[in-house]
Amino acid sequence: MSQTNLIVAKFGGTSVADFDAMNRSADVVLTNRDVRLVVLSASAGVTNLLVTLAEGLEQQPRAYLLDEIRRIQYGIIDRLQQPDVIRDEIDRMLENITMLSEAAALATSTALTDELVSHGELMSSLLFVEILRERQVAAEWFDVRKVMRTSDRFGRAEPEIAILAELTTTQLKPRLQDAIIITQGFIGSEGKGRTTTLGRGGSDYTAALLGEALHAKQIDIWTDVPGIYTTDPRVVASAHRIDEITFEEAAEMATFGAKVLHPATLLPAVRSDIPVFVGSSKDPSAGGTLVCNKTQNPPLFRALALRRKQTLLTLHSLNMLHARGFLAEVFNILARHNISVDLITTSEVSVALTLDTTGSTSTGDSLLTQALLTELSSLCRVEVEENLALVALIGNKLSQACGVGKEVFGVLEPFNLRLICYGASSYNLCFLVPGNDAEQVVRALHHNLFE
Ligand code: ASP
Ligand code: MG
Numbered sequence: 001m002s003q004t005n006l007i008v009a010k011f012g013g014t015s016v017a018d019f020d021a022m023n024r025s026a027d028v029v030l031t032n033r034d035v036r037l038v039v040l041s042a043s044a045g046v047t048n049l050l051v052t053l054a055e056g057l058e059q060q061p062r063a064y065l066l067d068e069i070r071r072i073q074y075g076i077i078d079r080l081q082q083p084d085v086i087r088d089e090i091d092r093m094l095e096n097i098t099m100l101s102e103a104a105a106l107a108t109s110t111a112l113t114d115e116l117v118s119h120g121e122l123m124s125s126l127l128f129v130e131i132l133r134e135r136q137v138a139a140e141w142f143d144v145r146k147v148m149r150t151s152d153r154f155g156r157a158e159p160e161i162a163i164l165a166e167l168t169t170t171q172l173k174p175r176l177q178d179a180i181i182i183t184q185g186f187i188g189s190e191g192k193g194r195t196t197t198l199g200r201g202g203s204d205y206t207a208a209l210l211g212e213a214l215h216a217k218q219i220d221i222w223t224d225v226p227g228i229y230t231t232d233p234r235v236v237a238s239a240h241r242i243d244e245i246t247f248e249e250a251a252e253m254a255t256f257g258a259k260v261l262h263p264a265t266l267l268p269a270v271r272s273d274i275p276v277f278v279g280s281s282k283d284p285s286a287g288g289t290l291v292c293n294k295t296q297n298p299p300l301f302r303a304l305a306l307r308r309k310q311t312l313l314t315l316h317s318l319n320m321l322h323a324r325g326f327l328a329e330v331f332n333i334l335a336r337h338n339i340s341v342d343l344i345t346t347s348e349v350s351v352a353l354t355l356d357t358t359g360s361t362s363t364g365d366s367l368l369t370q371a372l373l374t375e376l377s378s379l380c381r382v383e384v385e386e387n388l389a390l391v392a393l394i395g396n397k398l399s400q401a402c403g404v405g406k407e408v409f410g411v412l413e414p415f416n417l418r419l420i421c422y423g424a425s426s427y428n429l430c431f432l433v434p435g436n437d438a439e440q441v442v443r444a445l446h447h448n449l450f451e
Helices: 019-031 046-054 059-077 085-106 112-132 159-179 203-213 247-257 266-270 328-337 369-375 404-412 435-449
Strands: 006-011 034-039 139-141 180-185 185-191 193-198 218-223 244-246 277-282 289-293 301-316 341-346 350-355 381-395 419-422 429-435
Touching: 006 019, 006 203, 019 112, 034 112, 034 159, 034 203, 046 059, 046 112, 046 328, 059 112, 085 112, 112 139, 112 180, 112 185, 112 193, 159 180, 159 203, 159 328, 203 218, 203 266, 244 247, 244 341, 247 266, 247 289, 247 301, 247 381, 301 435, 328 341, 328 369, 341 419, 341 435, 369 381, 381 435, 404 435, 429 435
Parallel strands: 006 034, 006 218, 034 180, 139 180, 218 277, 244 289
Antiparallel strands: 185 193, 277 289, 301 350, 301 381, 341 350, 381 429, 419 429
């Protein structure tokens, strides 16, 4: 099917945090007639509150968190011209949340958690429809679970692309003609109809998946920063915005810790070659970053990403010496524990690796369980180092260029580099440093390579 004129716009938690933020986002929606589908996060803070409730709290803290959620949503309702239209529906949601968090206090489960946290997006999208309607815009609320079919891996469900495409074509697409459709990011439903979630920050991913299913011409991600920066401006004040970046570079950045995009967002975009725009709903005129297939003059060094709280596992075994299948065994064990490996280096009798923590589940459990350690220990000696930080230098043709090593590591003389990965991808060079040095390392590199 050919591309349509449609744009899918996604607004993150801060863009729908309160009445004023929602109205700014409504302005953004209305400035471009091609925006027909709007995907929303929960109002800022609500998902965190719901996740905590899902952990099963005692009556008192539970009441406190419920009040907090009610306060955030009523802050919006109370400023509507006709709050009555929506109040009952939000009250019903709040009652559901109360019931489900009581159930969580008796017994927690990942399915219950997803059901509970889905209410954040359900409420924000209901309220946003009212904001648009009060501005005389034809807007319709749509329950994304009708089309967002996923696996039943609660907390981090995977979309079932073919079913999703079919459901979107039959259930959602026809509606886009008559009204702007407002729907939820992050949530989905598995085959039996139970609510699932795509993992924290998953609303970007929803927007990209729906954009792909609808053959959109662009996916707009509206957040609270005007685009993707050379590095986190909170760490390096002189970081600057990148106007255009390729899918590959942006994917590396997202994977290696730049918080602007959920790491999976770009998969559907790349698959279907749909450009992704990232901008700030607080200041839409400031422009943003366009992530697309090709950019002019791709630079050798593009950006620096930082990912904290990395765990390094070093596995030693004399059996590795001239042996075959040792790594296969290690990877088998990791796979059985649902862990994907991130960085890896090897020597004759040892292998060092970090665990991929991207898209952590709603429950935020640690990946490194005792069961995993026990199983690995039966095979080899295991050493665990925590509190490292991963610095990723993103660029183009890095592994083909000369002098990269000197330019990068020359500046890092005062620091301990615990592990280096270079050569597998021409888009990145990654290394681990002690957590406490991370910001200094990033500043030193940014100063030398980007200023
Ligand atoms: N509300 C969800 C979260 O906070 C999803 C999202 O914002 O993208 O993780
Ligand atoms: Mg978010």
